[in-house]
Amino acid sequence: MYDLCIIGAGMIGSSAARHATLFSNNKVCLIGPSEPKERSKGNNRDIYGAYYDEARITRSCSSDVIWAKLAQKSIRRYKDIENKSGIKFYNEVGNIMAGAGSNSSFLKSVRSAAIQSNVETESFDAEMFRKTFPYLKVPDNVQAELETTNAGFINPRKLVEAEQTLASQQGCTLIDDVVHKVERIVCSDGTYAMKVVTDSGICINARKVLLATGAFTSFRQLVPYLKFDFQIIPTLVVLAEVDFSTDAMKQLRSMPCFIYEGPPHKDWKIMDYDKGRQETSLFMMPPVKYPDDKYYIKAGILDPFPVKLISKEEVKQWYDEGNKVMGEHLMEAVQSMFNGIQFKSWRFDTCCIMQTPTGHPYIDKVQDQLGIAIGGNGRAAKSCDEIARIAVSMMLYGWTSDLPQQAFTMRTIHMSKL
């Protein structure tokens, strides 16, 4: 019998496996399917993950203090995890958060959260911004805050590998499978335990189970009697190839990560479904090397599509096929955000975000033996290690975070409303 079975070997689950095996003699297993070699219409795979990529922005600064603190606590441990696992995943290239005008509500909340959590930033006015980042086409009244330390990007695949490597060295059993069903059972001594059955028929008993199953939580019988309140948001990113052969391209070598929230520049070819909005939210990574040995700038517009995904068939289709028309529109939009840069080639990639109505992850217990750590809200890559630490502690010892527990309380939809 395991003391803790963690379901979902993605960013939070893999980090949870490391934390659960850190200090005590807990018998721990981590169950989840590894990244598929290919994504195509014809395969049987219907459970994916949100970490299949080479870069996710990490930053200490956030317009939300809870997220800022989760990130800061996680970032502090990156180097140690890298050193102990021998796997490098963190690139401290900095991050710039920009808005338009001195009244930008986005920048006001970024500045206020930075002050509250003692994060040092460098303020940029429009002239300084244009001088430093001449290749970015931004509104005339742009203003920004730059973080140079404890900010940049992480490689989510490598972070997962590093967390699993350490968990495994510390005694965690890793099982490459999808969990089909979780149920509570009564043991011969009258205590409760959990029975976990996988798609391939493996049956495991554990005193406690932690679900870290992200956007896929409702696609198997993990908690069939509860419907968690969240939405699955389809996301699309473009990868623009950089070849560094021209002087214009060489400037991109020193680019930090970039987040913009505000009215769009008049020349941006904003997509039809984004046109009605006053503000556009977008993010861009500096050139990052991908497994094909080419460098790409990855960019996306947050929550751009008026669609939400509901069934596992819809999510599978989104992962396997995406939407070519939307992809092409996004490529055009991203190209229009640059001055004097012509990208060598383009491709797009799809993924899903699990969005909760609280805007925070759910770190909570369904019952004493069953807990959840889900709800990344498109922000949890950078913060997965602290989310996982809080969740493991909640399951094994109690709440040990200085962040208020009610910020992470799960919301459910009453079954009669379905």
Ligand SMILES: Cc1cc2nc3c(=O)[nH]c(=O)nc-3n(C[C@H](O)[C@H](O)[C@H](O)COP(=O)(O)OP(=O)(O)OC[C@H]3O[C@@H](n4cnc5c(N)ncnc54)[C@H](O)[C@@H]3O)c2cc1C
């Ligand atoms: C395009 C895109 C860009 C993003 N950019 C950023 C960024 O810049 N910065 C940032 O901080 N965050 C970013 N995010 C968000 C971040 O990637 C997610 O918040 C994070 O991956 C969530 O971690 P998770 O462990 O909850 O989910 P995942 O990493 O998706 O892991 C969940 C795991 O559970 C497994 N699973 C599901 N069901 C089962 C089952 N029945 N049995 C077994 N295993 C199961 C899945 O296979 C998966 O591996 C981005 C997300 C997307 C999609």
